[in-house]
Amino acid sequence: MSAVREDWVAARGRALSGDTGVPGDKSISHRAVMLAALADGVSRIDGFLEGEDTRATAAIFRAMGVRIDAPSESTRVVHGVGLDGLRAPASLLDCGNSGTAMRLLSGLLAGQPFDTVLGGDASLSRRPMLRVMAPLRAMGAAIDSDDGERPPLRIAGGHRLQGIRFDSPVASAQVKSAVLLAGLYAEGGTEVHEPHPTRDYTERMLSAFGWPVDYAPGMARLAGGHRLRARDIEVPGDFSSAAFLIVAATLVPGSSLVLRSVGVDPRRTGLLDALRAMGADIRERERRAGACGPLADLEVRYAPLHGIALPEALVADMIDEFPVFAIAAACAQGTTRVTGAAELRVKESDRIHAMATGLAALGADVRETPDGMVIEGGRLRAGRVDSLGDHRIAMAFAVAAQRVEGEVAIADVANVATSFPGFDALVRSLGFALERAPPISG
Incomplete structure (x- = not known):
């Protein structure tokens, strides 16, 4: 793991467009x-x-x-x-x-x-x-x-x-x-x-x-x-990596994105069911079998979302996607409730606490619970968040910044390289406004 601390400054970019793959699963x-x-x-x-x-x-x-x-x-x-x-x-x-x-x-x-x-x-x-x-x-x-x-x-x-x-x-x-x-x-x-x-x-x-x-x-x-x-x-494209692009294209008006050869094992893709229940426009094309499970090309277009009570049956199938799901919920209309997700407290960080704290720093109305959270959708504002060295927290808030007026400073992002090397360069090519910044003091 890199010992050099890195920070990002992210802001609203353009509508996402492109035809791309994501790193291997x-x-x-x-x-x-x-x-x-x-x-x-x-x-x-x-x-x-x-x-x-x-x-x-x-x-x-x-x-x-x-x-x-x-x-x-x-x-x-x-x-x-x-x-x-x-x-x-x-x-x-x-x-x-x-x-x-x-x-x-x-x-x-x-x-x-x-x-x-x-x-x-x-x-x-x-x-x-x-x-x-x-x-x-x-x-x-x-x-x-x-x-x-x-x-x-x-x-x-x-x-x-x-x-x-x-x-x-x-x-x-x-x-x-x-x-x-x-x-x-x-x-x-x-x-x-x-x-x-x-x-x-x-x-x-x-x-x-x-x-x-x-x-x-x-x-x-x-x-x-x-x-x-x-x-x-x-090795198919990693669905957990694709998830950040799926949510970003769903949230940014005018977006239309194709993600090639993504693994869509049903034990991995609970996020698709959750987003579709919220109103997302995500379509599978060219579905085919692979030695490690099914693959498909995913077409994602912007769609307004509404809050849901996340079915607990989906939690185990989207445990790594929860951080970016929380961003989707914060940008949706209405209330989203998550229960049965206590496993998130023992990941690379306590992801329930990290997301609740980070969303609150961006002005979201969010309440942390022992096994989940309650998120009131609305507008996010500029602010500073700490990823706590957790790659998925860092990338989730880079997605959130695409719906913010102003800048979001994201601290301690070097660990993104553990799962998504080249994330910053790829998302910039698709429409994100995201740059490396000098270390944030304090």
Whole structure:
């Protein structure tokens, strides 16, 4: 992660127009490298996200003896070492800012014959890991941390794992994935049940790499004793990155935007359902199947929005899109209510508090609740917000600025590079008024 602080100054630009792609899906890029590294044979990954989080994952596998070539931008060729071919790293494995990497690697490393330590940056070191440590311990893993919950995580090798049935208390694809990946090394079957369905990328990709998996919304099951087979992967455009452009084009009058080859897995696209319920004009074109789920071109046009009571059933399918959804709600007519989103408090920042505070700084009428917020739509004004080093908060307020008279100063935006490298240049080409600024004092 970059140690240099960056700030933005954003203001209302022109109507958004263009025909563009977005960076590769971060969740799929992480998983593609992990499974290709453990597969038998050589895999090619096209569309790999050139973000700091995903590069950190690739560096971790290189540190464990996996050859990963980068013949061109957004391409990786991974020479798999097989399920039992990883080697002990010489030092701590640095996950940077990535909770996905740390939680999924916890599962994969729990079954290795060698010891490992997983660390990360200051933000990741505050995030709760007991939610993955507990089920992994139930499988026989030896995993601990200094305070019993937060990184760095120490994983002792050489422990035999046993498959379990795990009824997850939280709807988290990362927790589910950690348990399933540990299940690759476990004796017997491993089964995960969730309180609400979450994204199924791990299940889809395990199947694509040849590992038998049974899954349905809210449930996944696999057994140990199989092998992963190398294959080529086309990573679709990241829906979470596309979300900022979708909301911006919806909010800025006169906008018409086409986003190419975006992943539209139904466990990922709750934001589309939410925005359409608010009156958005978003159409899918050229929908097609991919190894990692369906893809489509998205056509987005400006449309006035109205507030809604967000159905809790959509929350798990739009958890990463909540910050920009909150911007849409603040610019809509009427009241939007969000409940059942307590998971947002343990992301890169407390996203409920960060969005409520930032929106209030721009004049919005917003009330924070323990598991969500109530937003009264209206006009936003110029002001200053702090992204708290959270990439999605920073990009969300860059979108908000497109509906503000005057300037919005957005502090601490360097972490945007973890998920959307080149965001500022791309959105300027589409119509945003957004510039880097000297660090904001105070």
